[in-house]
Amino acid sequence: MKQTASILSVYAADTSGACSALYELGGMSVIHDASGCNSTYTTHDEPRWYHQDSMVFLTGLTEADAILGNDEKLVGDLVQTAMELRPRFIALCGSPVPMMVGTDYDALAIEVRLKTGIPCFGIHSDGMHSYLHGASQAFLHVCEEFCETSVPRNQNTCNILGLTPLDFSTNGSVQKLRNILERNGFRVIAPLGMDCTLEEVSQMGSASVNLVVSHAGLATAQWFQERFGIPWVAGVPVGTEFSRQVLMSMQSSAQTGKCAVPCAETRHDAAQDAPLVVGEAIFAGSLAAALETETGAPVRILCPLEHDASLLRKTDSTTEDEDEIAALFTTATGVVADPLYRPVCPATVPFHPLPHEAYSGRCYRHLIPDLIGTPIAPLLAAKENVECFVLTK
Amino acid sequence: MLKMAFYGKGGIGKSTTVSNLAAVFAEQGLRVMQIGCDPKADSTVNLHGGTRIQTVLDLVRDKNDNFSLDEMMHIGYRGIACVEAGGPVPGLGCAGRGIIAALEKLQKKGAYESYRPDIVLYDVLGDVVCGGFSMPMHKGYADKVFILTSGENMSIHAAANIAMAVDHFRARGYATLGGFILNRRDVPNEDAKVEELADDFHSRIIGRIPRSRVIQEAEPLYQTVIQAFPESDAAACYRTLAKSILATFQEETC
Numbered sequence: 038m039k040q041t042a043s044i045l046s047v048y049a050a051d052t053s054g055a056c057s058a059l060y061e062l063g064g065m066s067v068i069h070d071a072s073g074c075n076s077t078y079t080t081h082d083e084p085r086w087y088h089q090d091s092m093v094f095l096t097g098l099t100e101a102d103a104i105l106g107n108d109e110k111l112v113g114d115l116v117q118t119a120m121e122l123r124p125r126f127i128a129l130c131g132s133p134v135p136m137m138v139g140t141d142y143d144a145l146a147i148e149v150r151l152k153t154g155i156p157c158f159g160i161h162s163d164g165m166h167s168y169l170h171g172a173s174q175a176f177l178h179v180c181e182e183f184c185e186t187s188v189p190r191n192q193n194t195c196n197i198l199g200l201t202p203l204d205f206s207t208n209g210s211v212q213k214l215r216n217i218l219e220r221n222g223f224r225v226i227a228p229l230g231m232d233c234t235l236e237e238v239s240q241m242g243s244a245s246v247n248l249v250v251s252h253a254g255l256a257t258a259q260w261f262q263e264r265f266g267i268p269w270v271a272g273v274p275v276g277t278e279f280s281r282q283v284l285m286s287m288q289s290s291a292q293t294g295k296c297a298v299p300c301a302e303t304r305h306d307a308a309q310d311a312p313l314v315v316g317e318a319i320f321a322g323s324l325a326a327a328l329e330t331e332t333g334a335p336v337r338i339l340c341p342l343e344h345d346a347s348l349l350r351k352t353d354s355t356t357e358d359e360d361e362i363a364a365l366f367t368t369a370t371g372v373v374a375d376p377l378y379r380p381v382c383p384a385t386v387p388f389h390p391l392p393h394e395a396y397s398g399r400c401y402r403h404l405i406p407d408l409i410g411t412p413i414a415p416l417l418a419a420k421e422n423v424e425c426f427v428l429t430k
Numbered sequence: 431m432l433k434m435a436f437y438g439k440g441g442i443g444k445s446t447t448v449s450n451l452a453a454v455f456a457e458q459g460l461r462v463m464q465i466g467c468d469p470k471a472d473s474t475v476n477l478h479g480g481t482r483i484q485t486v487l488d489l490v491r492d493k494n495d496n497f498s499l500d501e502m503m504h505i506g507y508r509g510i511a512c513v514e515a516g517g518p519v520p521g522l523g524c525a526g527r528g529i530i531a532a533l534e535k536l537q538k539k540g541a542y543e544s545y546r547p548d549i550v551l552y553d554v555l556g557d558v559v560c561g562g563f564s565m566p567m568h569k570g571y572a573d574k575v576f577i578l579t580s581g582e583n584m585s586i587h588a589a590a591n592i593a594m595a596v597d598h599f600r601a602r603g604y605a606t607l608g609g610f611i612l613n614r615r616d617v618p619n620e621d622a623k624v625e626e627l628a629d630d631f632h633s634r635i636i637g638r639i640p641r642s643r644v645i646q647e648a649e650p651l652y653q654t655v656i657q658a659f660p661e662s663d664a665a666a667c668y669r670t671l672a673k674s675i676l677a678t679f680q681e682e683t684c
Contacts, residue, residue, distance in 0.1 A: 106561060139530045139561025141568055144602030151601070 054168030065124035081398030199254025276327025307335035438578030469517020480652030485516025526562020574608035581620030609636035637671035
């Protein structure tokens with residue numbers, strides 16, 4: 038059955054991605070929805086919810102409001118709340134029902150901005166795209182709004198683009214990422230999305246290079262390239278040798294101004310029976326690249342999420358279809374994927390669980406490893422140490 | 431690129447008027463795109479000899495997102511790019527949402543950047559009944575709205591509703607009201623009634639189309655008056671209207 042997943046899970050939705058991207062920046066994220074989007078986000082997709090405050094709200098859209106096009110009530114609620122809480126910005130995020138009735142988030146944002154004097158923007162989320170779609174828009178809006186345009190370029194500096202706990206959890210990997218960059222001569226101006234403030238965002242235009250660590254950061258990187266001439270490098274410094282390659286790419290890009298995609302360019306096309314890494318294009322591609330450098334054998338990736346063709350090798354796969362994913366698994370000599378993929382992996386194919394917060398939420402959060410700068414090959418040697426759901430007849 | 435949307439009560443003659451305007455602009459050497467925003471998908475029928483063209487929503491139904499811009503646009507009379515949004519199965523689905531989806535697909539597939547029209551005409555179904563049918567007024571789509579009406583009370587009532595919607599959306603940066611087009615039905619006090627309507631909205635009548643047998647005779651030929659009877663008074667009237675419409679855009683830049 039095409040477009041039907043009877044066994045597999047789905048990735049976190051775009052509303053979660055948007056709220057996650059904006060969580061630490063002092064703004065007010067408002068999901069225009071009846072309910073459900075917010076509890077899914079706060080319960081399953083946001084590990085910071087219980088120990089770090091953030092203004093995340095739901096509009097409580099009713100059937101009557103949707104049918105009657107009661108936008109004035111929404112604008113009134115947004116204005117009243119914003120005047121009380123004085124957020125640094127307001128993000129109005131869409132959901133399926135407003136999408137169906139044609140709610141114009143950009144127009145509503147203009148009205149709210151005019152009435153409050155607070156920067157306000159609409160996020161075109163609809164619950165039908167992945168977290169990357171929402172986070173990507175959110176990052177871009179924040180940079181367009183708050184980056185100062187006349188900042189001098191600083192040598193040996195960088196931003197990190199595309200960070201959310203949905204890809205990096207809260208296991209210390211962001212701090213380690215920052216450490217590895219600074220140890221190698223790059224001062225981090227803004228790790229946009231995690232451990233980052235709006236004041237840091239305002240200085241992002243002074244970086245000499247941007248490191249893009251997920252597809253959610255790509256549109257923002259391209260904006261910085263067009264607006265400020267800052268080149269970008271796509272890759273996550275996982276593994277020891279591949280980390281070195283990412284850092285070398287950053288140094289080279291900072292000097293030449295040319296962008297680089299080590300997560301795809303350092304890999305070779307892989308045979309159909311090569312091991313398969315499943316996940317977000319840049320993270321999975323980086324894992325595959327690190328595995329290839331450590332084992333000498335090319336690795337394929339399966340990216341069932343929004344992606345850019347330039348981030349992939351032509352032998353990689355992008356299907357979202359459950360049957361096609363199951364068929365891909367049968368030809369692989371090993372699969373590295375979130376534990377919730379285990380039920381469609383044949384028993385004869387070694388399965389190496391790597392929990393991904395955007396896929397299994399909090400289920401395996403405590404088992405998500407920090408892979409920054411550490412060897413990856415042991416992943417393939419690891420026994421199945423995560424309890425997986427296995428289908429029984 | 432000048433982008434304009436035409437609204438008015440069902441049956442008032444929007445598609446006939448819009449197609450004739452498209453033909454006038456095309457004969458002036460402009461690149462024209464006409465987008466029918468009506469599930470009946472008959473806006474552009476007189477621009478391509480009455481042939482049924484595949485709608486955007488037909489393509490979505492058959493191919494999901496796997497279709498090209500060329501499949502959505504059909505080149506008709508004098509190179510006019512004809513697009514029909516189409517709609518759901520009659521009695522099912524949501525026609526308004528269909529219009530949104532079709533217009534978003536056009537934008538996503540780069541219709542405006544690739545074809546680079548000088549003039550884009552949105553021919554929108556009847557009244558602004560829901561969020562879907564206001565989509566052509568949204569920022570990034572039409573810059574001006576023109577409302578067709580006769581002097582009949584029901585038509586004036588519909589026109590007033592549309593004008594109120596345009597006024598209501600002013601703070602959102604949507605399309606502004608370009609003016610009213612009087613499509614005569616020859617009812618008593620017709621001009622005075624429509625002039626009063628225009629005054630109520632601080633606007634004016636920018637064109638008056640007479641009731642004409644020539645317009646009716648062009649229809650069974652599946653041609654515009656401009657194509658079938660280019661020397662007729664009705665054709666001259668459409669040319670005058672086209673000139674007035676272009677003037678409303680120039681007024682804004684002056």
